Amino acid sequence: MDFSVLGPVRASVDGRPVDVGVRKQRFVLAVLLLEVNKHVPADRLIELAWPEGEAPDTARTVIHTQISRLRATFAGSEDVALVREGSGYQLRVDPMRVDVFRFHALCAQARAATDECRIKLLEEALALWAGPALSSVASEEIRLRMAAPLEEARLGALEDRFEAYLRRGEEAGILPELAEAAAEHPLRQQLVAKLMLALHRLDRTPEALAAYQRLYRRLDEELGIEPAPAVRQLQVRILRDDPSLLPFTGPRQLPPEVDHYTGRHDHLDTLAGLFGLGDRVPAVVAITGKPGLGKTALAIRAAHGLASRFPDGQLFVDLHGAGPRPRDPAEVLARFLRDLGVAGADLPASLEERMGLFRDRTATRGILVVLDNAADEEQVRSLIPGNPECGVLITSRRRLTGLDLRGLIDLDGLADTDAFALLSGLAPRVRAEDEAAGEVVRLCGGLPLALRIVGAKLRSHPHQTVADLAARMTDERDRLDELVGGDREVRASFLLSYDGLTLAQQRAFRLLAAMPDTGFAAWAAAAALGEDLRTTQRVLDSLVDVNLLECGRGEFTATRYHFHDLIRLYAKEKLSPPEGAAVWSRLTDAYLYLGKRADAQLEFGGLHQFTPPPLAVDAPRLAEDVDRNAAAWLADEHTSIVQAVELSAAAGDDATTCRLSATVAAFLELRAQWRDLQRVAELSHIAATRMDSPYWTAYALFALGLAARETRDFATSARSFRAGLEILPRADDPLLEVVVLLSVGVSHRLQGRWDEAAAHFAGCLSRLDSLAAPRWRAYTLREYGVLHRYRGEWAKAKECLTEAIAAYHTLGDVRWEAASGRELGIVHQDEGDHAAAVEQLTASREALRNAGDDRREGAALRCLGWVALEAGNLAEALAYARQAREILDQARDPHGLACAEVLLGDVHLALGDSATGRAHLDRGVAYLDTSGDPRWRGKSVLSLGRHLAAAGDLPGARAAWEKAWADLSRIGAHEAATVRALLDG
Template structure:
């Protein structure tokens, strides 16, 4: 349609009543799409004489299937939409003209029912290309036998309607479906009116197809049959916008293969058999910037490009949100883009302007949900992680996993959730913000989620052969952990959920769930050994230590001090390590519970390692003797493994590497008997280093090769990096420098990737070619 200066639609371009009504709708869009209710309130005082006007009366004036309009009502609507008096006069004249043409048999245009194509339509090249190609290919086929149905679905505000309208216009402009174009807004999600009755839609379509009112059947089935008959062999395009569900549109499909149906809905339309489904996502960054520039002007956007990117990011790349934000900016010529960016920091509620807002659009989807789905939607909005599974969602809601899965699938069908990986659900940022705005977080729901993570992490650590936390968590919620059965499943769970675990720890601390905070931090101990991640591990352990002390929990305090001791030991800050271990020992001496006795035993054993490195051998022996004296009977097997390994380390640091190899092999046998795969693998690294110091290159090469194989089997990146480092040293000692450099390069890549301190050792090897000794684990 033609436009006047300033973007106003030109009523003079209308050839018939339907086009005039379409332009009236475009005028409403130009004015910011005020709701029919608010427009009715404005129109009433402008009528002659003034009177109360029903919203339904105003709605009827925008229906393109109408045969006549009330001239006074049209004039009042145009005035209420903000047009000046000369413009009002042009609308009055055109309204009289199109009514006259209709009475005298002039161009009626009953088949040209498409809404106007927006001048601001942007992007969607891939979707346009695919859907248009599907329509054309079908029409060019030699023997088409079914009607083409393209269903466009997606979240609220993502631009489904505008894409469908643009596709329809592109096809018609190219000469396809030139006979008939029918359009209806099915009001599947209308704030003021119920969904359109398919029978009433069929009646309107039949009237537009020239069927006299008295000949239209009464029943929906008969109307559908007549509709299909009238469209037989006609080149027709039917646009069914905003469908509530598949049932609403089923009888509106013609049967002729010469027809095309475009359906849009914010609900899944997968139930339409044979339909070409197009799930519309938000804009790409480039598309979002292009739309902003098209509305507010490219010069304005390019002048503040970084701020423009912040704006579209705040809008979540959602077309409707960008349109609302851009309309506000366009109306404020004195504003800089930074002014709008500051406004948008107010969240989803700030996306409102000129009668349009994002929150009411989301309301329509949310309020249509059954009550259990609404509750789960709100609770999942406060889930600490970036995504979640049915199991963790069930923990949040306190319901069965099967029920949570059904509700999550419903939310997925309603496009209130997204799914990028099978079994995992996530929010679009704006939808998450909307969900959180519906209610404050429930403390009990957060506690249930954190408990689920603690219990599952404990089970995973057991499968990873890590020592359990001695004190069971107080189970007041009836939460069940995820069922994990193998080492590989446990490590994969930690890898997938690591980001969520971090978020859960921070959220639990924020909400003072202290007993859960330190247990969550303790659960990451196995990842420290397998994936390193030392900086984050230390932060979480410090957070856990604060929580344990606030809660007055000595066992939690001992566990967290142990974590800090291990972290400082890995970074070779031995004085700190000694201090942490001595604090544990003193704490345990004041609390003689069985669990604390074991913590004291572990601390004394680890203290002996520190003393060996510091060459305080008498202190090391004394610590081992005391550890053995107080070790609980049910833990002696595990402690014996560790003690023998520490004795081996003592020989290593004293320079008796032959004895070190002997005791490391003895420790390895004990680890094997105890079923501790990690201990067995770690021992190969220690045997390799000791053998290398003895210049036993064959023994070192065999040990490091076995170390690497075992590290891969247990999927330890730390051990893999150290094994490559040891292999490189062994190869360099035997003058195989090319192979050594390849091994060092691999070591540097792995160790740098996890932030391990020995990445620098590998870099020095690559730079100098010299082998400098480093210590056993």
Template sequence: MLLRAIGTTLGKGLKQLSNTRVKYGSVMDFSVLGPVRAFLDGRPVPLGVRKQRFVLAVLLLEANKHVPADRLIELAWPEGEAPNTARAVIHTQISRLRATFAGSEDVALVREGSGYALHVDPLRVDVFRFRDLCTRARAETGERRIELLEAALALWEGPALSSVATEDVRLRVAAPLEEARLGALEDRFEAYLGLGRETEIIHELAEAAAEHPLRQQLVAKVMLALHRLGRTPEALAAYQRLHRHLDEELGIEPAPSVRRLQVRILRDDPSLMPFSGPRQLPPDVDHYIGRHDHLDTLAGLFDPAGRAPAVVAITGKPGLGKTALAVRAAHRLAARFPDGQLFVDLHGAGPRPRDPAEVLARFLRDLGVAGADLPVSLEERIGLFRDRTATRRVLVVLDNAAGEEQLRPLVPGSPACGVLITSRRRLTGLDLRGLIDLDGLAEADALALLTELDPRVPAGDESAREIVRLCGGLPLALRIVGAKLRSRPHRTVAGLAARLADERDRLDELVGGDREVRAGFLLSYTGLEPAQQRAFRLLAAMPDTGFAAWAASAALGEDFRTTERLLEGLVDVNLLECGRGEFTPTRYHFHDLIRLYAKEKLAAAEHAAAWSRLTDAYLYLGKRADARLEFGGLHQFTPPPLMLDAPRLVAEVERNAPAWLADEYPSIIHAVELSAAAGEDATTCRLSATVAAFLELRAQWSDLKRVAELSHAAATAMDSPYWTAYALFALGLAARETRDFATAERSFRSGLAILPSVGDPLLEVVTLLSVGVSHRLLGRWDEAAASFAGCLSRLDSLAAPRWRAYTLREYGVVHRYRGEWAKAKEFLTEAITAHRALGDVRWEAASGRELGIVHQDEGNHAAALEQLTASREALRSVGDHRREGATLRCLGWVALEAGELPEALAYARQAKETLGQTLDAHGLACAEVLLGDIHLAMGDPAAGRAHLDRGVAYLAGSGDPRWRGKSRLSLGRHLAAAGDPAGARAAWEKAWEDLSRIGAHEAATVRALLDR
């Protein structure tokens, strides 16, 4: 009868929803909260006699658990009344139930040992849905809690297990369910009282208390509701009735909590009245896109379970939408904090952050404290604020906080309260349950925001993508752009993107009405100390590729420790961001728009001084690092002294030069470009030289070409033969490795023509060596051999053992190409010995790879495999992916020649994967040719042809006649296997033309095929 009074519209709706299934087959649902029933696809199913329905009810209550047969017998025949045939009767009922379930695909009644188990999705049984809803309700507050509890109670259609057993048996089995129902009913009443909605439930509440006169918490709720409704005499009479019932039936007094409630009612305690707390949240943001993960994280962080209030912070740079995220999250969380939501802008980014005492005075007034009763001191206000929130669930939103000192007094003491903070500072000194460090919107979300703000923005439009990039994903900037496009129909997306692309005007474009990106940055800047403001300005002179603390120290002209403190201070207020480097654990960078603002604040004289100090440091450290590289140490110039107070920096750079250059080469390249643009020719040439060897080491050919071109222009402008020759050497190297042999030869020849007048014999040797490598790759092996012989002759008078070792290796490769195995082994063995003496693992292994190929060409498979395996391991140990991939390709070829096809395929696939991590397109094409050969040998020419065609297509235009010929040799084999002898012969004729012209030993193989 009580359940009829519950407003069940929502509950019935949820129940209907729970009975709605996507039908992949017939499904069955069960109810035990009332009559025991079953439904197949929503239609009632006959369940037989009462005892059979009772057995089903017990199995449903223990769904997916083992229920002993003795337990079923004991419940079905209480007090020892079971006949001798009881077990057979139970078995018969189980069999009939199985037949009933035969039409369902998701219910199984199985025998388990001496009992049975009913396997079913628990949420198809109403009792489990009831428990699930009650569990979810305990984690919610306010209206949401009421909704869930009413949905749970609406599942009840009468006494549980009605009409399936005698009343005493039913009560025995269903007693826990009835207790759970009453508990849910009490929780529902509590939720209504928590919202001050006594009028809606008073009659139902009184009826429930009358039905259960000894349930003290029900009576207490009746007393509170009556008192709030102005019916205090009735409230006290309810207490007297409870006292009398307990005394007469149990001989006890009411519980202490109920007695205290009676005293508070007698005293007319004002705290008993419903609290109408402040509702101060700003309106939610319109056109809000993205941040779903952050909103979900915030919802989880404000879980009410805990011993301390949930204190959560959202931090980040200006313009990211911290306040918008906090407001949206607060609106979602409001139901969990029914006693009020306080909101205040703490003005933390401005020059005058709000005084915590002033904020507490406002909060206390909002919580009902009269102005005359406000304490004077901060400590007293903190105490009163925590007292007033001690028994309430209040959310405090503290927007734009200045720092920990301002925040600590504003945190309530009750674990039922929550605090949501936004700040530009990272708040590392505050005890937080969670911290969300906000970043710019992802591109997809940023584009969606633009489209929502102005539907004219086409989805996926390239100009829109450019706007997103130029705005750095800042929601504020994107909103200003979107509003401009919407309010000014004559503006186009492409036109606005073009205007934003000009750095000088970008911040001027990001102004709309009273919203301006620059204004947010200004607040942060004015809040800095003078030393921090200077650092902020000067760091705008840094390359926008990121920088280490030592580089900042150089630009600022400060000692290292002072610089680190300044940098961390700017990070704390989110004006700088952090990343990681290979050499330096922490690297710093600006957000693009913040960097533009810093540039606006930077005076020309400050920029010039900072830039001069920085480039001096790059020149000094770059020259030291370059000297430690394999192909480094060629350039001749005296760098300026290092004016840095950075202990151990030089030693660390020299000890790990490749890692230092891996971090710094983008900044050095940027510095080269800026120096060239400023007409600083000498600096341009010197900076280019410090990074050239590293770019060669990492196969960064486009970058090498760029700095070499700038260096060549600068050297020409200042009429410097030396720097012209050096730039021509670098240009030739970049051209050669990208198979632009004509440019390479022209650059090398021009450099060699200048070098005799320069007086740098080592650079002359290295350039001649590079010319020889070009000849080798072009198949001009006589000219290559002459170049290498000339290098060795000149090196006899130079103390340059490393360059001698390189030359020996190259000379050995030429002999290998010609099939001159003995001479190849002689030169390669000497190269290996020389590199080993130098401790050069990489080039010892690279030379060993060439020797391994010679062994295989001589037919010594075991020696080849041993040598190549050792070389591969060494190259992997030093991280040389390019040469490791080439060695893996050789191992695949050796395995193919030996008929070990699975091993060959594994090596070739590894080679392709490894080379795919590099910029070596030529090596990748050679691996594709090998894969084609292996698949052909394995009897899968179709798969092999796909690989081969990719390799042949690249090598046809590579300018390398040897590999072009080898790829055509493989192509002929595929065509022959495919039954195209004419095509095969044409391919082999082209291969013969390439290979015989240069004298490659593979030409003999082609000739044999043509002569068959």
């Protein structure tokens, strides 16, 4: 059902009129339509119907009667509902079914449209009017009061339509209608002013002045006021025959958009929103970013989309800001003024006068100014109009932080999907699933300029395959040579930025390219440059400001810096070999000194023996800060140190390779980064072998064995440990020998070789009696206690674990005190002391969470879940098990995750949800079956047997328990007794 209030109040269905009753009923309907989908109190209806307080006692009854009749009218309609709501009523209908809401929507669309579209939209809106609004619903007095806002909106739309015609210079076509409207509303000054302008443009100036005089007299006689200042000023300009009153055909200088434009949809939406905000100042928005990102292409595309909002024209200029000779603002203003109709002879001489005239010429016009490739704030400041109807869009390689910007878009590389789309659009034979195409996209680093060059090459050279191009680009030495096409070259784009740097900035740009490409902190840059920290920070910030460096976040330092890959390659081209060697020497010295200090603060660090070079970095309190927060420093720097190990190994610097590897090994073990540990250990082993160093060879073999053991590669672990033990007597490091023996013992325990593990632990404790190494003694006691727990030797387990906890408490090591406490909590539960187990495990879990040890917190949660399951608290058990699974998954601990899956299987079985439980269990069993850990393999198969038994598969259950018995009884695990009972039951 459709409704009309812009004229007689009417309703219709598919164009057929619907009877909406008598006058009073139509009045009630009109009020509800104007407040559609809103609560309208009955008192409001009464007040409007009887405005002078003349409502009869029966008024409420009258209103209710009209409502009832309207309900009956709408009863058969699916899209209209009239409902009682509290003390009033609500008419529920799609607002676009009511002509007044369609009118307002069209007017809103018109305000954001070009003049041509605006005229069409406003004419469509005004065509909705079929006479005076709300006619035939009440007395004229009531109608006029209710319809006044609607009439004002109609006149506003009419004036906007006349204004659009006048901007287009089409006054002749609207003059009769405009004169009629002005005569109908003789006190409406905007209509009269538009009539004056139209008459003047049509060489009927005397009539324009006569219209002004009529307005003046009527305002004076009827209201005792003068015309508004703008209207009086218009009369003066007409008398002077001001040429600016003639239709303005503004400049349209936007360059064409680039072909195959891809992506940046969010940025385009952001730009549209920034220029759509009403304000008392012109919108000034900047797009910044490194060379080759497509800043100009984005600005031009956005400007074309914004052109309709600036009907008086668009100015565009390339300011050459990245080149050696940026354009003079005075020269640019001279061009702008000529484009705006100022004769050359009338151009002022000074910058200040030109700026004033430019702002005068744009004071009444909505113009978009696009300033491409700006050098700095000073260059663009004088090119910004003062009129809030204008807008300024700037692109620059600098961040322009000195400007008062409404918005700043810091452009980054294209996302992979957009990069593929751009490349395949330029070269249709490229397919996203092609591995070589993916490599090309990656090597272009998201730079549209690089992708366009590559796409054009592939399109114009059909004989060249994508794989060939990818292979050539893979070599860093040739990559920039491949990114050349015609007059477009990535290297040339970077050169413009480089040439614009000061000598100090150019030196820093070159030298920083010698650093590992994993990012660097300001202190590391200071080491590389051989400068103090304050000077270094200033030059780093200046390179960020011109988008030759990028910023990220770190744990130890708030800001870390890095190059875009292609910019780094360009910087390396500028770097001389002597400069690179000097940087590398200064940087590795700093890494060795600080790395050794940081490693010494870690729980199991400080093993290696070497004297580092002194710290030559002028960075106050750096060493002390590293001591206080060593783990955070290593979290920031370990990837750089790993790459430094690789670069040292490639350069044949064997001593540095071994020493750098040692500084990061304990941290990699702490964070369970086994692949990196294996990598640096392999390189260190090669270097140590070349040096014929027993000490560094033994240390590297220990690290290799540790990495292999933790990834459950027990064969490799055994070979590495065995080789290390053979050479250790010549390494002359008793503590390292103990640590290797201890690691071998843990490896034996994980593989179920518990007698051998016990012998190693006992031997370590004996050796530690003569060494001042309390932390390693505590760790050995913990591992020995775990072994006793596995065997069901509760008293011995409690003795070892209690001593370990006390030692860690004395050392102030919260993490390992809590980790040992978790083991003691399991012992309490196995002994049947549920309360003590819950208390101990809860405390351990809290301490591990506070210490940030996700992996061991997940293990503690899993143990709490097991304890709750044992006690029959199934809801609690499920919650703990789910938390454990989530944390262990995020911590990337596959073994711990598999154990959590087994627990979830047991909990769901106890809850009666065997299907869900079996799915969890199967995932755990699949991993543990190949893990090489017979104890957990046996425990998981024990749970599998329970599931099979619950499902009625008794033969399958017995087979599973026999497999569990074989594993658990062979190694002497206390869980074997449970399996035996099941088999014998």
